[in-house]
Amino acid sequence: MHYEAPVREPLIIGDKSYHDITVDVAKPVETFAPKSWWVVFTLSLIAFLWGVGCILYTIGTGIGVWGLNNTVDWAWDITNFVWWVGIGHAGTLISAVLLLFRQKWRMSINRSAEAMTIFSVIQAALFPGIHMGRIWLAYFVFPIPNQFGSLWVNFNSPLLWDVFAISTYFTVSVVFWYVGLIPDFAMIRDRAIRPVTKHIYRILSFGWGGKAKQWQRFEEVSLVLAGLATPLVLSVHTIVSMDFATSVIPGWHTTIFPPYFVAGAIFSGFAMVQTLLIIVRKMFKMEDYITIQHIEMMNIIIMLTGSIVGIAYITELFIAWYSGVEYEQYAFLNRATGPYWWAYWSMMTCNVFSPQFMWFKKLRTSLVFTFIISIVVNIGMWFERFVIIVTSLHRDYLPSSWSMFSPTFVDIGIFIGTIGFFFVLFLLYARTFPVIAQAELKTILKSSGENYKKLQESNEHGH
Amino acid sequence: MSTATNKIIINALYDDDDVLLKGVKQVKEQGYAIEEVYTPFPVHGLDHAMGLKRTRIAIAAFLYGILGLATSIAMTYGMMIIDWPMNIGGKPSFTWGENMPAFVPIMFELTVFFAAHLMVWTFFIRNDIYPGRKTQNPDPRTTDDKFLMEVELKGEREVLMNLLKESGAIEISEKSN
Numbered sequence: 001m002h003y004e005a006p007v008r009e010p011l012i013i014g015d016k017s018y019h020d021i022t023v024d025v026a027k028p029v030e031t032f033a034p035k036s037w038w039v040v041f042t043l044s045l046i047a048f049l050w051g052v053g054c055i056l057y058t059i060g061t062g063i064g065v066w067g068l069n070n071t072v073d074w075a076w077d078i079t080n081f082v083w084w085v086g087i088g089h090a091g092t093l094i095s096a097v098l099l100l101f102r103q104k105w106r107m108s109i110n111r112s113a114e115a116m117t118i119f120s121v122i123q124a125a126l127f128p129g130i131h132m133g134r135i136w137l138a139y140f141v142f143p144i145p146n147q148f149g150s151l152w153v154n155f156n157s158p159l160l161w162d163v164f165a166i167s168t169y170f171t172v173s174v175v176f177w178y179v180g181l182i183p184d185f186a187m188i189r190d191r192a193i194r195p196v197t198k199h200i201y202r203i204l205s206f207g208w209g210g211k212a213k214q215w216q217r218f219e220e221v222s223l224v225l226a227g228l229a230t231p232l233v234l235s236v237h238t239i240v241s242m243d244f245a246t247s248v249i250p251g252w253h254t255t256i257f258p259p260y261f262v263a264g265a266i267f268s269g270f271a272m273v274q275t276l277l278i279i280v281r282k283m284f285k286m287e288d289y290i291t292i293q294h295i296e297m298m299n300i301i302i303m304l305t306g307s308i309v310g311i312a313y314i315t316e317l318f319i320a321w322y323s324g325v326e327y328e329q330y331a332f333l334n335r336a337t338g339p340y341w342w343a344y345w346s347m348m349t350c351n352v353f354s355p356q357f358m359w360f361k362k363l364r365t366s367l368v369f370t371f372i373i374s375i376v377v378n379i380g381m382w383f384e385r386f387v388i389i390v391t392s393l394h395r396d397y398l399p400s401s402w403s404m405f406s407p408t409f410v411d412i413g414i415f416i417g418t419i420g421f422f423f424v425l426f427l428l429y430a431r432t433f434p435v436i437a438q439a440e441l442k443t444i445l446k447s448s449g450e451n452y453k454k455l456q457e458s459n460e461h462g463h
Numbered sequence: 464m465s466t467a468t469n470k471i472i473i474n475a476l477y478d479d480d481d482v483l484l485k486g487v488k489q490v491k492e493q494g495y496a497i498e499e500v501y502t503p504f505p506v507h508g509l510d511h512a513m514g515l516k517r518t519r520i521a522i523a524a525f526l527y528g529i530l531g532l533a534t535s536i537a538m539t540y541g542m543m544i545i546d547w548p549m550n551i552g553g554k555p556s557f558t559w560g561e562n563m564p565a566f567v568p569i570m571f572e573l574t575v576f577f578a579a580h581l582m583v584w585t586f587f588i589r590n591d592i593y594p595g596r597k598t599q600n601p602d603p604r605t606t607d608d609k610f611l612m613e614v615e616l617k618g619e620r621e622v623l624m625n626l627l628k629e630s631g632a633i634e635i636s637e638k639s640n
């Protein structure tokens with residue numbers, strides 16, 4: 001019944017029982033935070049508060065406080081928006097696409113990866129909000145009649161598609177995440193000793209009982225949500241890329257953008273999952289569940305998607321030359337050799353060159369190396385968006401209006417602030433939520449747990 | 464649920480999913496009615512062994528998706544064709560059909576939005592779970608590593624007790640309510 005080929009490495013290490021999984025997953029919630037948690041939390045909180053200050057300054061004074069000018073009228077705001085949305089994609093990929101492909105190794109990482117999705121989409125959503133300048137008019141993006149009569153939103157605009165895509169993506173991700181959390185909240189509720197804790201987790205768990213029919217529906221709902229989330233996640237970055245691709249700016253209006261953006265999103269998202277999980281497994285001693293094998297699998301995906309991104313970069317260059325359009329050709333020549341050459345080559349080094357190290361087993365199973373590469377990849381992906389946005393704009397059709405972009409302290413402050421906000425949310429989550437989908441994980445203990453695999457092997461030899 | 468007063472429920476607690484599954488099958492074979500089974504995780508094949516019908520929630524999700532698609536068509540048609548047709552970039556905007564390609568992203572997103580959210584609402588309502596609901600499982604150990612089967616007593620008490628004991632139950636008790 002619970003059979004898995006012996007050549008497959010165990011996904012749960014050690015002599016674990018169902019009860020051990022319960023105890024290990026509930027531990028971070030039931031015990032005091034380690035000192036390292038407080039250090040990282042304090043730093044993140046300071047960064048977050050600094051970001052809040054910069055956002056309030058922007059709203060109070062206007063977006064003139066940013067480094068934008070007449071030529072470069074989109075810069076860090078949209079760079080950060082695309083970067084954060086992209087990071088979110090890996091969470092959905094892990095929880096939805098790997099579920100459809102029946103990849104069992106997703107189970108100990110999907111909860112945190114999805115949390116990352118939700119928290120990074122929150123960061124992303126901040127930027128379109130504040131870059132409007134008049135945030136109190138943000139409701140104009142929704143299809144509601146306004147004070148001018150029935151002047152509606154423009155459904156032909158990719159910017160409006162983006163509003164629908166991001167809001168659908170965010171809400172569906174939250175719901176998908178929460179449905180999976182309910183049985184795990186119930187587990188914490190049933191273990192809680194203090195009445196206040198028990199009460200809170202009773203509310204969070206919706207009174208879940210784990211009846212046979214409930215589980216049957218639970219599995220069906222998870223499967224259908226995964227089936228819905230898979231095309232959804234692809235549509236989100238496709239639509240984000242259309243913000244650029246449907247314009248007439250050389251360097252932006254390329255048909256390769258949707259697949260290229262989606263691959264880049266998964267690439268950067270997996271890198272962020274690595275960064276977070278290497279911290280989580282160490283901080284909360286989850287090494288038995290988030291194994292080196294998990295890290296290795298994700299490194300392989302980083303290598304694959306990094307290579308896809310590399311091919312996309314080269315295809316872009318080729319098509320620019322092949323198109324015969326001199327403006328298109330200049331846009332790409334300028335990217336690689338113009339005043340922003342350093343951004344272009346940082347992008348190339350970080351995104352195309354660095355993941356190729358993952359061909360070596362020794363490197364892709366090394367935690368320190370993986371951690372460094374995961375940061376490098378995210379720096380590279382930030383530069384990718386910066387290169388696409390700023391270098392395409394800064395030298396437009398009229399050489400007299402060519403200019404450069406330099407960020408002000410507010411640009412930098414808001415970006416640092418979102419990183420802080422992201423980590424504040426993630427660290428709070430890691431202390432109060434079950435960081436591993438324990439109910440799901442228990443279903444694979446007998447087929448993929450180390451002790452059960454050994455037992456199975458010795459039984460086979462006995463026959 | 465308000466059960467009839469003469470109905471006696473026997474609780475049998477197991478500590479392994481395979482033993483539970485075997486127990487469910489045996490109890491079912493002997494003609495007893497299984498009231499409910501509480502497990503800490505989805506036990507593969509349990510719904511089949513208990514004779515539960517397939518859930519229709521996926522069909523519901525499909526219908527909700529169609530509703531979402533219809534809503535998006537109605538919305539784009541009503542707002543952009545009927546109420547305030549705009550001439551954007553000289554592109555035709557006076558029939559829905561000609562404008563449809565630009566509405567595909569909206570149609571897709573709303574289909575997913577309706578299907579996902581309404582399905583999850585259905586899931587909550589059908590399972591009778593909501594924030595603040597009284598805990599449904601009678602034994603707190605069933606979210607950890609124990610499995611509870613509730614069987615309705617029929618005939619001799621001893622016969623059922625022995626059957627449950629033989630099937631590997633670690634604790635057997637009468638449900639008090």
